[in-house]
Amino acid sequence: MRLTRYLLALVSGFALTFAYPRWNVGLLAWLWIFPVLYALWSNRLFSLERKKSRVRHGFKVGYAAGLAFFVPNLAWVRHSSRVVHGAIGNEWMGWGPELMGMGAVLGLSLYLSLYWGLWGSFAATIARPRISADGLPTDGDSGKLFSVSLESLRSAFLTGAMWVACEWLRGIVMTGFGWNGLGVALHSNIAMIQSADLVGVTGLSFLPVFVAAIGYNTVLRFRQEIRTSRVRPHADFFLAICLLLTNFGYGVYQLSRPSGESVRLNLLMVQLNLPQGEKFLARGTGEGVEEIYHGLARLTELFVTRPSENKPDLVIWPESALPYRFHDPNHIPFLNDVLGMGDFSLLTGTDIELPNEAMYTGAALMKGTFDHHQLYQKIHLVPFGEYLPLREIPLVRAALGNVLPGDFQPGTSTEPLLLDRPSGVQLIPLVCFEDTVGRLARKFVREAPQLIVNLTNDGWFLQSEENEVHLANAIFRSIELRRPMARACNTGVTCVIDAQGRIPKGAKLLDRKGSVFTKGVLDQQVKIEKKPELTFYARFGDLFSIIMLSLCGLTIAGKFILSRKQKTAPAETASGANTK
Template sequence: MNKPALWPWLAALVSGVLLAMCFPGWDWPGMVWVWMLPLFPAIWRGRRKRYGFGIGYVAGLVFWLLNLKWLWTVSGLGAIAMAAFLALYFGFWGAIAVSVGNPWRQKKTAEKKPHQGSKIQEKILKKQAAQKGGGVLGGVLNESTRSLKFALINAASWVGIEWLRGWLFTGFGWNGLGVAFHDTPVLAQAADLVGVTGLAFLPVLMSAVIVQTVTRFKGELVSGKLRPRLDFSVAALMLAVQFCYGVWRVKDVGGWETERVRVLLIQENIPQDIKWDPKSVADILQGYADSTTAAVKEIEDANVALLRANMDGEVVEMKQPDLVIWPESAMPNPLLFIEGDTRHYLYGDTAHLLGNEIQPLGAFSVIAGMNLFEAYHSDGLVHWKEGGRQYNSIAVIAPGGALEESIQTYRKMHLVLFGEYIPLVDRLPFLGKLFKFSAGADFSGNFDAGTSTDPLTVTVGDGEVQLIPSVCFEDTVGRLTRQFVRQAPQVMVNVTNDGWFKESEAAAQHMANAKFRAIELRRPLVRCANTGVSGVVSATGSLMDPMTGARQVVEDAQGNHFVRGNLYGHAYAPVHGPVTLYAVAGDWFAMVMLAVVGFVMMRALFTRINEAT
């Protein structure tokens, strides 16, 4: 009995490592074109779906264990369980790749069929087949078409399954293949057509074509008959088209008329053990007040220096923020609301902070992450309602006027499973105990999910700009943010707290994923995070100011974003609010790819049934 080959499993392991290297933590994005080269031969040598699933699963498990190692800062058990679950999607893809996506499987089947007749008859049949195929050129076309067909099946199935990963069970679309292009703007621009999930198509197609081309080339070297590689030429042409589209799109978007929104981001870099300590509430509140006051003073000092440097009377522009932004859950005390009441109510220390220390600094709107709790009136007072609704939210406080009447809120819609809510935890209390065992902290209760997709509105200069709000990981969910798009000047605002994961690569990976919302929707994205990465992403996915070329990130001189600091920057909202194909149709490309794979699989099933009968 032949021993099972070890090299395919080692190849799967290597592929998982290479894929992990594409993302922040290693940041070798070029590996996106390489990582599948060992994986395809390892899968295609097999015939059974179980084998293909196993190879794919090993590659996925290695990738996710490395890629999500930052989860160990919260829960080692959670990190392992998450990796084991997400690897299933790689396994499902492997089962497709080894069956309907396997170009070698059909050849092997054909080779096992007995040949009838003499060698002369076989030569005649081969000659007739060649003439039917159009001679040498026909053979080249047939081989290239066949290669592209199987490459298409593999690429389509990858895109479709990656989309399912971001949708099933609330979804986790984190670090799809397309995210590897987060620092390659030219190749990332097609996301406004097909979404970041659709960007995975070409790397998979290219890898499948390369492996098939190398295999055929080796056989032709032995026979001494080399043929043109039309399939490789087609794949290279597709890459060139994507590149050219990116070059054109960057230039095109750069020429749009925009409304400049001046933002001031405050990043306190508060450790989690302090952030949630009730004894630290006063210090945290005062910290935001002091940091904001100091940042505004820096801006005023810069204005004074600018005026002194222009004593000849030239017109100079004074810096003044339109928006001051604090991160997720910046205010330890919740904001209260009463059903049917348009006002919002603040605890005394928070009201004092905003009304007496922040608002006098300037005519800007304050955007802050705050928990929003349901309350009720009693004896002329507002009381928190025990068992009432509670939301992770964004509060937008307009300048001037009574605080209670100047607050707009957004209620987070996409909640984190086993983070912000645990299904059936009331009926199955052991789930809460399991959370405490894995996370090392008590579960504080389920948040409710918001339902509104109406943008918020702020005053900028003499006009208004709409805000597309998102909290925490919502800026990685394209199907959600696209629902806020309107044909008007808009800026996306995300507040987040990645401090749970300490000084790991989680924050950098979060930013890498978030960049694609700016490209998909062609709206600038402003992010304010407790521990970073805070910054401004342009409508082309760049962290550089399109007008000044300055890098717009809160970081130190060494590029470290785990700092306490601030950023005065600019977001440029397209005046006419053009609506992209992705904003209109969402992940249409991934759905089409999924339908293509479904058709291919059904056709293969019917073919087997017919052959059996």
């Protein structure tokens, strides 16, 4: 029986992997969970387990499902170690780099699966449906007309709430890694994800889990009704259908709602498709620096000097586009030459070192000359990429200190950058994977015309699915905040996303074969609302997820207090009897 549980868990976790890029089988976001629910809830598999044992085995089942999901889902992480050692493709890099990359995948998966294990313990105990397939009275079904529907709703709600709570915790604990939550699996169903402007992408995860749990309970109830020949109202099922239709209807409304008065911004985004190894070489030895300068300047000049009425207002280069730190004298003349090509602003990713300050990575917005610039210092740093966690521990320093000899420091300012033209337009600068962190992006939102701009370099992961995975996580920032986004990437995906999370036709840089891994430019005109709304999510953030976490915490506390009272009551009764 125990082996069956874990096999079902592995099937569920592995199946969910196919809902994300590269496969994008969106239907699996709704179906993957049924095997693991059976493993957690079936009387055949858990009938002999005591309550304490259910907590432990529920954790193991959830943890197994998590591993089956995260190991293949995060397989692209291994390339970062290989790239550090010079990989430009899938060539073998030696046991050291290959094992380090595989260890990174496994270590991250082992940690992230803990949250699935917590969910499994909760689902196998507190959220477990107290419904008998034989129609026998239970704590959740007293035999009344709607009692079994209410029990089904209780079970499904708590199961969905705990899933949301665990995903939210996963995104904040130890700086957080919230990629590929269940809500992201819905990315291709554009109507169903519009409610992210209310609950955030983490809150979207509630609906698939809730609906699946109701579906499971409905099958259980059908078995009960066949055996007892007694049919009772399926209020839980109809409520789940109503919730689905309401969410879909809200999405259709948002997609069809006319936009307000807008300002037009002409964009030019440059993608060099530069291997990370060449960036390392340029910074370390200076070799290839001129080629980088020439590539950026030539692709920019082709468009900013063309005879056209729609010349760019803003040119965007990706993260770490410049081979040296921003204030390095080597590239100041180069930037002045580029800015002198026309009347436009230039936004580029760069490392920033100011006098008497720490080292930062971030972005610089310039207009006219190098001296006329605004800086953004990146706030959410990448662990093991931009800083080494627990560096002070000797074992960590000895193992990884040579790979990452120094740390960037996080910035603190969440003030948008301001464009000179069109006047009043603000930029929300998000560097690297900051465009996957909703709680950060919302802090930049103002009641003004705004464009989210992501500067990233996904060249660390070669030509894997990571580029598309990053994009699938990023589109939710546009929906949550109702702001369009421009993404300028070194190796793709360079694109424009509208305020509903859609990529308009022609707004994605591709080569003739449809690949995002190409050198070129994307020339686009973006409409930005002059008076955009402040969404519920922009105002209150992950309030829905925090409420779900609080409710689950209160439920656990209530169960703990009740169990303590039940344990002490017999002892007090026995003591009273002995006294008499």
